[in-house]
Amino acid sequence: xxxxxxxxxxxxxxxxxxxxxxxxxxxxxxxxxxxxxxxxxxxxxxxxxxxxxxxxxxxxxxxxxxxxxxxxxxxxxxxxxxxxxxxxxxxxxxxxxxxxxxxxxxxxxxxxxxxxxxxxxxxxxxxxxxxxxxxxxxxxxxxxxxxxxxxxxxxxxxxxxxxxxxxxxxxxxxxxxxxxxxxxxxxxxxxxxxxxxxxxxxxxxxxxxxxxxxxxxxxxxxxxxxxxxxxxxxxxxxxxxxxxxxxxxxxxxxxxxxxxxxxxxxxxxxxxxxxxxxxxxxxxxxxxxxxxxxxxxxxxxxxxxxxxxxxxxxxxxxxxxxxxxxxxxxxxxxxxxxxxxxxxxxxxxxxxxx
Amino acid sequence: xxxxxxxxxxxxxxxxxxxxxxxxxxxxxxxxxxxxxxxxxxxxxxxxxxxxxxxxxxxxxxxxxxxxxxxxxxxxxxxxxxxxxxxxxxxxxxxxxxxxxxxxxxxxxxxxxxxxxxxxxxxxxxxxxxxxxxxxxxxxxxxxxxxxxxxxxxxxxxxxxxxxxxxxxxxxxxxxxxxxxxxxxxxxxxxxxxxxxxxxxxxxxxxxxxxxxxxxxxxxxxxxxxxxxxxxxxxxxxxxxxxxxxxxxxxxxxxxxxxxxxxxxxxxxxxxxxxxxxxxxxxxxxxxxxxxxxxxxxxxxxxxxxxxxxxxxxxxxxxxxxxxxxxxxxxxxxxxxxxxxxxxxxxxxxxxxx
Numbered sequence: 001x002x003x004x005x006x007x008x009x010x011x012x013x014x015x016x017x018x019x020x021x022x023x024x025x026x027x028x029x030x031x032x033x034x035x036x037x038x039x040x041x042x043x044x045x046x047x048x049x050x051x052x053x054x055x056x057x058x059x060x061x062x063x064x065x066x067x068x069x070x071x072x073x074x075x076x077x078x079x080x081x082x083x084x085x086x087x088x089x090x091x092x093x094x095x096x097x098x099x100x101x102x103x104x105x106x107x108x109x110x111x112x113x114x115x116x117x118x119x120x121x122x123x124x125x126x127x128x129x130x131x132x133x134x135x136x137x138x139x140x141x142x143x144x145x146x147x148x149x150x151x152x153x154x155x156x157x158x159x160x161x162x163x164x165x166x167x168x169x170x171x172x173x174x175x176x177x178x179x180x181x182x183x184x185x186x187x188x189x190x191x192x193x194x195x196x197x198x199x200x201x202x203x204x205x206x207x208x209x210x211x212x213x214x215x216x217x218x219x220x221x222x223x224x225x226x227x228x229x230x231x232x233x234x235x236x237x238x239x240x241x242x243x244x245x246x247x248x249x250x251x252x253x254x255x256x257x258x259x260x261x262x263x264x265x266x267x268x269x270x271x272x273x274x275x276x277x278x279x280x281x282x283x284x285x286x287x288x289x290x291x292x293x294x295x296x297x298x299x300x301x302x303x304x305x306x307x308x309x310x311x312x313x314x315x316x317x318x319x320x321x322x323x324x325x326x327x328x329x330x331x332x333x334x335x336x337x338x339x340x341x342x343x344x345x346x347x348x349x350x351x352x353x354x
Numbered sequence: 355x356x357x358x359x360x361x362x363x364x365x366x367x368x369x370x371x372x373x374x375x376x377x378x379x380x381x382x383x384x385x386x387x388x389x390x391x392x393x394x395x396x397x398x399x400x401x402x403x404x405x406x407x408x409x410x411x412x413x414x415x416x417x418x419x420x421x422x423x424x425x426x427x428x429x430x431x432x433x434x435x436x437x438x439x440x441x442x443x444x445x446x447x448x449x450x451x452x453x454x455x456x457x458x459x460x461x462x463x464x465x466x467x468x469x470x471x472x473x474x475x476x477x478x479x480x481x482x483x484x485x486x487x488x489x490x491x492x493x494x495x496x497x498x499x500x501x502x503x504x505x506x507x508x509x510x511x512x513x514x515x516x517x518x519x520x521x522x523x524x525x526x527x528x529x530x531x532x533x534x535x536x537x538x539x540x541x542x543x544x545x546x547x548x549x550x551x552x553x554x555x556x557x558x559x560x561x562x563x564x565x566x567x568x569x570x571x572x573x574x575x576x577x578x579x580x581x582x583x584x585x586x587x588x589x590x591x592x593x594x595x596x597x598x599x600x601x602x603x604x605x606x607x608x609x610x611x612x613x614x615x616x617x618x619x620x621x622x623x624x625x626x627x628x629x630x631x632x633x634x635x636x637x638x639x640x641x642x643x644x645x646x647x648x649x650x651x652x653x654x655x656x657x658x659x660x661x662x663x664x665x666x667x668x669x670x671x672x673x674x675x676x677x678x679x680x681x682x683x684x685x686x687x688x689x690x691x692x693x694x695x696x697x698x699x700x701x702x703x704x705x706x707x708x
């Protein structure tokens with residue numbers, strides 16, 4: 001952890017907005033990806049909320065959204081005035097972050113960049129911004145790779161965890177290890193111990209620091225880039241499909257964390273919206289209501305999103321019920337991850353609805 | 355059982371079409387009662403199918419539909435050219451049949467009348483008509499009260515049964531007793547024994563014979579009628595709310611049955627349509643599909659009626675899924691009878707959808 005002279009950070013924002021979010025079908029489709037959806041009473045899409053979170057913190061000419069070339073027109077019309085990079089294809093987060101870091105560094109060699117996904121919910125933006133400011137100040141004066149870890153509020157088995165090491169002062173803590181998604185028992189132990197954070201996949205670092213880490217730990221990225229003469233369309237196919245965690249973070253010895261305590265949630269599947277029911281004002285007898293009206297008779301724990309429709313549930317528990325256009329999904333809540341299987345079939349049967 | 359000289363019967367049809375069919379909500383509503391619905395691939399409503407069943411057997415000037423005054427306009431536009439009686443209120447089947455019998459007898463003192471409900475399915479109309487013709491011939495020459503009992507095809511616990519007595523020739527059998535809906539075990543015994551029929555509530559008798567039975571066994575009907583000077587609006591409130599089975603059939607000693615073997619089903623709730631899935635061409639992987647498209651992943655035994663919509667079921671079994679206009683019902687199949695509870699709540703919450 002080399003220390004650098006303290007200075008006011010020049011903060012740049014990189015939003016990763018490439019996924020198609022098939023797990024939110026039928027609300028999300030190939031033409032209407034998850035990051036462009038609104039949920040509950042919000043008037044902003046997930047991407048719109050992500051950008052708005054940085055108002056007053058990051059100037060619009062220092063904002064960058066990375067998506068796929070196919071989604072670029074839709075993303076550009078949602079993120080007006082922001083530079084949008086279109087990847088030739090999604091190849092996980094490492095190539096995306098490598099390209100973004102090179103773009104930011106070219107614009108501003110001293111840039112501190114914050115990287116986050118377009119589909120994360122933040123319940124308390126003020127608290128989030130305070131943590132970001134502290135992390136950015138640290139990044140400006142250290143070569144560390146900072147991950148914003150979330151103080152866990154429940155024994156979640158759907159997230160990876162960060163095991164914390166020594167405190168470094170100013171809220172910063174060394175990360176001792178990355179821990180894969182645990183089972184229920186270990187997750188409960190992690191929460192009890194107080195020594196773990198959820199791995200949110202939100203990072204703060206100087207662009208130069210992450211590029212240097214790539215060169216040390218994943219030199220194949222620079223090799224692909226230079227072999228293609230910096231042409232993205234030619235460089236991408238040569239880059240490995242790999243996450244930033246596997247490519248860099250888990251190998252690096254200069255990873256530190258700032259704990260986030262801001263009502264954070266990865267909006268990854270219908271189930272994650274249940275955890276946000278309170279924030280979204282969506283708690284009802286019968287379950288979580290994200291759109292439409294709900295009438296429940298002997299029904300509990302359901303997740304309903306049917307704008308403009310009255311849904312009557314009789315004797316059914318733990319279902320996901322979602323309607324959009326000509327499609328209705330009824331799924332067992334504990335099979336939310338398998339919605340992908342449904343989408344594969346819809347693509348064959350009714351491509352217009354996929 | 356008095357015998358009368360044999361003659362060609364003058365057959366009249368009385369269709370009871372008064373119910374609102376709340377158990378089919380949201381397909382049925384107070385303005386769109388069950389008997390006006392179409393199911394599966396049929397182009398005719400249940401009432402339309404019931405009338406068509408008698409084409410070539412009963413002339414249109416000998417057809418009578420009894421409904422409530424409130425439903426009369428809707429019923430009249432469905433049953434064009436047929437006389438429609440509007441009851442001041444539904445008071446179960448005995449008052450309805452008493453009024454119909456007086457109307458038919460006034461038109462034709464020698465009339466044989468067939469009484470049936472508008473919401474019964476008949477899979478084999480030709481077989482049905484042969485049985486009706488045989489029963490009508492018997493009625494023309496006997497004072498018996500004939501009930502058309504259905505040869506049971508499964509140990510159904512949702513129907514009452516007729517215990518059969520001595521055979522009287524020509525397919526006619528004396529009815530020894532009416533048996534209330536049995537439990538599963540007794541129902542199975544009834545089916546095995548061969549000595550029982552389902553009580554279909556379809557009757558054939560001379561109008562004069564049923565009126566004479568009313569006078570003997572339920573004299574309060576004639577008393578109410580005459581006290582009101584034959585004015586239906588004044589007579590109805592004086593009549594008991596009672597079924598024809600309780601008022602007459604279970605007490606009479608001249609009840610006989612003709613067995614029906616014609617794919618009969620009482621279309622009483624969503625569950626009954628499952629028994630008709632084969633007939634309606636509605637069997638699919640995942641369950642019974644009455645309208646719309648169905649995509650099932652690890653899903654079985656569901657009943658789906660969602661015209662114009664693709665329904666994807668993931669990991670769910672034995673559900674009823676019905677959409678109509680702005681309302682969607684998702685119910686456990688074994689709670690089909692409780693849809694009424696839902697409708698009570700919809701009446702309060704969204705009367706426009708009830």
